[in-house]
Amino acid sequence: xxSRQPDVPWAALLLEAARVLxxxxxxxxxxxxxxxxAALPDAAAELFRRKGRDEGKPVQGSFxxxxxxxxxxxxxxxxxxxxxxxxxxLTLVTPASAACPAALAPGGRVGVRVxxxxxxxxxxxxxxxxxxxxSCNRSGEAAALTFAQARELDLADLVLPDAGVPAQGxxxxxxxxxxxxxxxxxxxxxxxxxxxxxxxx
Numbered sequence: 127x128x129s130r131q132p133d134v135p136w137a138a139l140l141l142e143a144a145r146v147l148x149x150x151x152x153x154x155x156x157x158x159x160x161x162x163x164a165a166l167p168d169a170a171a172e173l174f175r176r177k178g179r180d181e182g183k184p185v186q187g188s189f190x191x192x193x194x195x196x197x198x199x200x201x202x203x204x205x206x207x208x209x210x211x212x213x214x215x216l217t218l219v220t221p222a223s224a225a226c227p228a229a230l231a232p233g234g235r236v237g238v239r240v241x242x243x244x245x246x247x248x249x250x251x252x253x254x255x256x257x258x259x260x261s262c263n264r265s266g267e268a269a270a271l272t273f274a275q276a277r278e279l280d281l282a283d284l285v286l287p288d289a290g291v292p293a294q295g296x297x298x299x300x301x302x303x304x305x306x307x308x309x310x311x312x313x314x315x316x317x318x319x320x321x322x323x324x325x326x327x
Contacts, residue, residue, distance in 0.1 A: 136248070139286065144252045146283045152176060154262045154282035155249050156291065157241045159215045159298050159313055160269035161262035161276045164188065164249065170229035170258035176281045179265045186217055186237035187230040190247060190255035195238050198226040198256070204303050205238075207322050213242040215296065215313035220303040230258060239298060245289050261297065271295050 143153045150169045155162055165172050167187070174181050189195040192209055199205060200221040208218055218238045222231035230236050239259065241247065250257060261269035262276050270276040271293050276285045296313040306323055308316040 136289075140248055140252045143249055143284055143286060147253055147257070151283040152281065153249065154270070154276040154279075154285040155246055156243055156273070156276075156286065156288035156293055157246045158243045158291075158294055159241075159296055160271055160293050161273075162188070162241075162246070162259045163262045163282055164257040164259045166253065167227040167229050167256065167258045170227075173258060173260050177260065177263065177265050179260070182232075184232045184237060185230070185258045185260045186239050187226070188239045188241055188246065188250060188257045188259040190250040191240060194250075194255035195240055198223055198230070198236055199238060202303065203326055204306070204323055207326060208301070208303065208319065210322060211314055211319065213240040213247075215242070215294075215298040216319065217298045217300045218303050219300065219309065237300070243288075243291060243293075245286050245291070249286065269297070 146153055147166050152172055153164045155164055163173055170185055173185055187198060192212055200223050202220060205218060205220050219235055220238060222234055222236040226236050262279060263269040270279055273287055299312040299314040299316060299319060300310040301308055301319055
């Protein structure tokens with residue numbers, strides 16, 4: 127299998143990615159952290175099936191921007207204080223609003239991610255601003271870091287190129303917002319994230 131990225135016009139490629147997603151399929155895409163797998167929220171179960179993932183482990187919601195994300199969460203001073211890191215490699219686990227699809231909010235909480243990568247943003251813009259996402263890997267294995275690795279895993283119906291902006295290799299930092307607890311330290315140092323909450327009740 128070749129590692130060369132396809133020379134396909136972006137408009138056509140994004141339209142094809144949107145078609146795949148709307149048909150219930152899965153798209154692999156680059157982010158600033160690692161490569162991800164995306165489905166529309168109502169097809170989130172397909173991500174679990176393809177990865178062999180425990181259904182008790184939730185996927186995250188990836189959003190085009192903060193405006194799109196805010197519609198899916200309950201208003202909270204802590205969330206707004208942490209918004210300075212978004213878009214960027216931070217996932218905020220926070221209470222979901224009534225508008226949040228159930229597939230993204232098991233137990234009433236949603237993991238919010240606003241990726242800072244042009245391809246991820248273009249894909250989100252093509253499908254209305256929200257996707258169910260997870261890392262591009264089989265459960266328990268390392269995530270793909272390149273286009274070639276994402277293709278070799280053969281988990282997606284379509285793999286988007288990175289447009290010359292490579293993944294950096296560190297996963298997003300994950301914070302439980304109500305508990306003020308770092309669940310995973312990643313690309314954003316935990317100390318910086320927690321410092322943004324200093325002084326909040």
